[in-house]
Amino acid sequence: MFVTVKYRRGRCLLSDRLRERGYTQTQLADRTGYDKSIISKYVNGTRGMNFDTAKTIAAAINCTIDDLYEWIEYD
Structure with a gap:
């Protein structure tokens, strides 16, 4: 039997990634x-990125x- 793990998107970590990379x-x-x-707005979490924007x-x-x-596991 397979157990499916699901995730939902949590907090945007863009500010952390920018800081790490300078x-x-x-x-x-x-x-x-x-x-x-x-x-x-992405950095402050007031606007979410769509998939294409996140990839870019x-x-x-x-x-x-x-x-x-941040990815949050749920049932």
Whole structure:
């Protein structure tokens, strides 16, 4: 029998990833073409990223989408 593990996205960790890599929000905006105000909203958790945006940002800062979020296991 297989037990399915499910996850839901938790807190955005973009600010942590930027700090670890020494990038500013402005540098990320320049690297991705996204407006700095939108990057700020992702960092502050007032706006969620869609999958395409998360993939673009992850590639720009050399991490995976999984690295951008806290993942919470549930039944």
